[in-house]
Amino acid sequence: MITSAMFLKRVRQLWQSSELALVSQRRERRMRLLASLLMLVLGAAWGCFFALRGAWGIVLMDAALILCGLGVFVLTLRGESRRANLLLFGTLIVIIVATTLVLDVPSVAAPRATHLYLLPLAVAALMAFRDERLWLRYGVASLCLLLFTGLAASNWAPVSGYGLPDEVRIIGSWLQGVAAVAMMFMLLHILQTDAAERSELDSDLRSALREEQFALHYQPQLDSNGQVVGAEVLIRWQHPQRGLVSPAEFIGRAEKTGLIIPIGRWVLRQTCAQLRAWQDHPACRDLRLAVNISQNQLRQSSFVPEVLAMIEEYGIDARCLELELTETLIVQDVDDLTRKMAKLVERGVSFSLDDFGTGFSSLSHLKRLPLSTLKIDRSFICDLPADSSSETIVRTVIALGQSMGMTVIAEGVETEAQHRFLVDHGCTQFQGYLFSKPLPLPAFMTFIGNTVQARGAVA
Template sequence: MSVLSTFFQHLLQLWQARDLALIGQRRERRMRLLASLVMIVMGVFWACVFSLRGAWSIVLMDVLLIACGLGVLLLTLRNYARQANLLLFGTVIVIIVGMTLLLDPPNAVAPRATHLYLLPVAVAALMAFRDEPMWLRYGAALLCLLLFTGLASSTWAPTYAYSLPDDVRVVGSWVQGIAAMAMLFTLLHILQSDAAERSALDSDLRAALREEQFVLYYQAQLNSHDQVTGAEVLIRWQHPQRGLIPPGEFIAHAEKTGLIIPIGQWVLAQTCAQLQAWKVDPRYGNLGLAVNISQKQLRRPEFVSGVLTLIGSYGIDAQHLELELTETLIVQDMDDLIRKMTALVDQGVRFSLDDFGTGFSSLSHLKRLPLSTLKIDRSFICDLPSDANSTAIVRTVIALGHSLGMNVIAEGVETEAQRQFLASNGCQAYQGYLFSKPVPLAAFMAYVKQRNG
């Protein structure tokens, strides 16, 4: 019951979501949840029907359908989108082909119709695998079209033992034809609408760059003495119609379109300008600012020279600038990454590894990179100190960071119990809502004045 309760809670949340940048992702997630429920219900229904007829081989297929439906449900709830899509589409294709060959063999009275569902499934595959490699996206759609062509051009069936009566199939051919075409039209409409939404978002982002609609927020980072030592710089979009938009709603799209490069350059420039403004003020002159760097930014040949140019132009101390990398970024091209990082570290720039423990970096990668800070991901902090696995992981990360000569900072600290656990295990730097949420510049400066005196 708990799984079904969680399912309906997630379904309700998804129906309530209306943010433009995430609508495609949420729609796909909702479709997977609904599809998983349909698979479970249909599997139970047909298992009962064919068990009464003694067709146990078909019952076994229905049991597999139920198991696949539960698998898609659980994978979707755990946010494993690719695995859920692969299981869902693999199961649906096998079911359609199996039903076409076993239950719907064509004859002179009733034509074959079940295979028509392969057409909307092909379009759905283009939508579901949109962000996957081209061979997967178009390969899944092409497989559906090839199977459709083969079944439409052939009258072969392995057996007629399970075929439905002709009077049922005659009516069914009309019903299935209409249903398949309705599904195809609906999916094509969604695909077109999604493309229009993405185009509108792209246009809005370009306007935001031209009109400087982006603003920076600062989340304080504190040491063991409750003194503010710096902040993580976080971008927000002050949309003229939709108000303040968090980065999760537009950064992913900016990554895909390449707009993340000028956006990232703007953030770096604004950060350097702020460090310059604080340079002459003793209350803020020693603060450091951390900026997230995207994969596309770091891959650019001129990345190093661009950062150094900004540092020189604004005349700031490079040690006050920290560039945050993610684990998924550091496994791309280690040699190029190390070369660029070393060139900047030699000039005083610091690097931190963000969300440590959630990606695929190995200890050998960690050893080779000139990192100064290791950030413990908030997903490990939120369960402290009650969860035994989280406490073991956090203790290990703290010890690992210190043994490699790095500072260790915990993200997402929200309770005093979490802070006390971290402090007792050697973590002396914190960031989270217990201290301050991300705030505009004026509020951050007031917070520093309050904390640091």
């Protein structure tokens, strides 16, 4: 259905042009970057303040704040959002509690106020960990609330001599109270906005299914002789207001809501219909169409009967239908997966392992599963032939596939140098922008015709 290579490329383009519809991810990224910069600034400012007063214990805490701010900044830039969130929230909880206990010691004139930041931090945790397991999402938020309650009800301080004077803390209490409340309202507004956007997206997706607003594009797969041997089927959404929408904008949400199941069923049905239409076309009758299967689809007990029913309904040659699995999917329940694959392989359907090398599959999985194709992930192809590590990995995958009798496809091929390296080391099939981007059906048919003419001219 879709490849990570196409996802990443399109997402980068949408980000640069400010068209990206995944607003919550963009907001979270910006909030993490802002939080990391605030940690750097506050850590440096307070570090200088207490260094001048010889409070080296507090200076060490400020140094830790600076280092954690740098860590969050780097992890966010690298796209490791989960690790960045864990580091960010862990650091902020420790710093807020330590600051409240050490610097914000309550008195008759000025009560504690620093602990108020734990309230917006609890709301922020619900946003940052919304896609994580419930125990993590609500665990962090609950911890913030428990600490807030404990600090609000206690006057205990572990050490003395570091508390700020009352005249400073009286002003600070008002400022911190206003700041905490403002942060709370801002985060609640973002939560409400995100919920509205997700609800609208869900409604639009259901309308898209009813009104068949989806369309299929085809990215050609070529052999070492330049002949088109198949294509990967990629879904696009022809939105009535927004135009052509990339799968990066809706597949993730469809996975979470379960809409990926009827969407995936629609893609399979359209693929079978297209294979049936090509049976009388000399240049296309032997083409193989590859469809990416989601984890939610394959978990359905009705998946195998539905695929077999479509093959029977359209009367297609099942050998022309290839189902693509990901490494994440094949480590979930290998026994159930093997049984389902075996039933479909018996009827002629083939299976490929997409993005090989980026997940957690083992050689034992490859041995047990009836796979016919390995796809080398573009992350290994993009650095060829300059990067020695990528060269070693690609050569190993090619040799592994050949030794197990599998076809090896390299995806994300964009330069002649990459293509030449792959050919020289035994890779037999290729997919990428060097040959063609994903094409709507008329353009794909034209591409096939041009390829046939070019090969005829060479011959």
